[in-house]
Amino acid sequence: MEAMTPKQLLNLPATRITLVGRSAELDSLAGQALNVPGRLLTLTGPGGVGKTSLALAVARRISPEFAAGVCLADLSAVTGEETLRLAVANAVGVRESAERPLKEALLSFLRDVEMLLVVDNCEHVIDTCAALIDELLAGCARLRILATSREALRISGEVTYTVDPLPIPSAELSESPAALVENASVELFLERARAVRPGLKLTARNSGAITEICRRLEGIPLGLELAASQAAGLSLDAIAGRLGESFDLLMGRSRLRPRRQQTLRATLEWSHDLLSPPEQAVFRRLAAFAGGWTAEAARFVCEAEGIEGESVVDQLAGLVEKSLAVFEERDGTARYRFLEPVRQYAQGRLAASGESGAVRTRHCAFFVSLAEEAEPEIHRAQQGVWMRRLDRDFDNLRTAVRTANTRSDAESVLRLTGALWWYLWVRGHLREAVEWLEPALDREAQMPARTAGLRAAAMLLGSLGRSGEATA
Secondary structure (H helix, E strand, O other): OEOOOHHHOEOOOOOOOOOOOOHHHHHHHHHHHHHOOOOEEEEEOOOOOOHHHHHHHHHHHHHHHOOOOEEEEEOOOOOOHHHHHHHHHHHHOOEOOOOOOHHHHHHHHHOOOOEEEEEEOOHHHHHHHHHHHHHHHHHOOOEEEEEEEOOOOOOOOEEEEEOOOOOOOOHHHHHOHHHHOOOHHHHHHHHHHHHHOOOOOOOOOOHHHHHHHHHHOOOOHHHHHHHHHHHHOOOHHHHHHHHHHHHHHHOOOOOOOOHHHHHHHHHHHHHHHOOOHHHHHHHHHHHHOOOOEOHHHHHHHHOEOOEOHHHHHHHHHHHHHOOOOEEEEEOOEEEEEOOHHHHHHHHHHHHHHOOHHHHHHHHHHHHHHHHHHHHHHOOOOOHHHHHHHHHHOHHHHHHHHHHHHHOOOHHHHHHHHHHHHHHHHHOOOHHHHHHHHHHHHOOOOOHHHHHHHHHHHHHHHHHOOOHHHHHO
16 A cells, blocks of 8 residues: 655635635634535535535635645546545555555445545435445544535435535625625626626616626626626626526426536536637537646637637636636646536536547547557656656546547557556556456457557556466
8 A cells, every 4th residue: 555644635726716604614624624514514504605615615624624634535526436535545555556455445444544535526426426435434533524515415413415506696785786785696696797897886877787697696706707707898787697597498308407507508508609709619529528637738629610719728728707607726737627517517518519439549649649649658767757647647548548439449449558557557547547458458459559458468567466367
């Protein structure tokens, strides 16, 4: 087992925006997270309501109380039990080895560690996530877990807290700007709108439009932020009017869907419809990525049908400005990502476009090429730089392999895994890599790729103690 030292176990992302309208909840949840008897507090609520932001704020508030620190395990790209366990292990710095399976290594490391583990985006792997968290809490007496999910995990000792949308103003408040400014939804909308339109003030003239926007969006923070981003080019009356039209069109589509989910979808639908056709094309094509992307990757994957590489970067910048994509810079590297509700919406758009196959093929090709470019570099002077780059794109590498295996594209799987077997070994992805290789090696492939795949399989199997299979 290989693990980070306790002083390093603080991997929460830095925040550059204020948490509006949640101060009372923050105080209350900080106390609950430290004292709930079952050591599991789950924040639930609809997509876009701000569960992640609130959980991270709580974690930052109480981090000094944990000797081994606070770690974030983002599950947004997790697809099953094995990748779930890997995501948690990677968050706390545990690596798999031939001597000890990952399950045993993870439990051993956390058994006597005083730590807060934030487990984010549980809903799409709810059953396997519940089982793993139950296992960790049962075996690790000093571990506390703060989870976010659209539904409760429903395990023993869990305490749930429903994160509601922000309070919205009553219709009559629009006539009183002095009272309206105290409303949390209005405060959030104005703060975000001022980022794109400095000097915007709440007045008797625009208070009606602001009230309408907040009421239409029912106080959902993601919706308010998306609407506020349009203030750079639209009047507040136009924002309220267009939002109302889109919302009304979508309200009747499903009687079974909760109204707030319809509202969030309406917000995303409306924001999408305001994009130019090139922006719409880039937006849906970016759904092929998992865990974020670079501008270089976006150019390769999204360039098609009249959209050139440099134009992709321009459209991407537009998506960031409209709050549909997030720009981040860490260790001097610029990356982009979608918030999870936005990513899911974009995936639906891509699936409906008829170009999903071609986009995912380009995505796979890019990351096969990246793997082969990285192969010599991870043994040279810039090894650390390249290892971190592969770490950041590991979810994309995993997605590329899944795409290739689904399409029986053995050559792409063998090229990618053959190039990165040493990285996969160092980072502890041994069993997962073998699972990638096994179906590919059962298919036909050109000799250079097959040779690379066989070498990788032999090295990885040997490291797992399966020497007979490695020799064969």
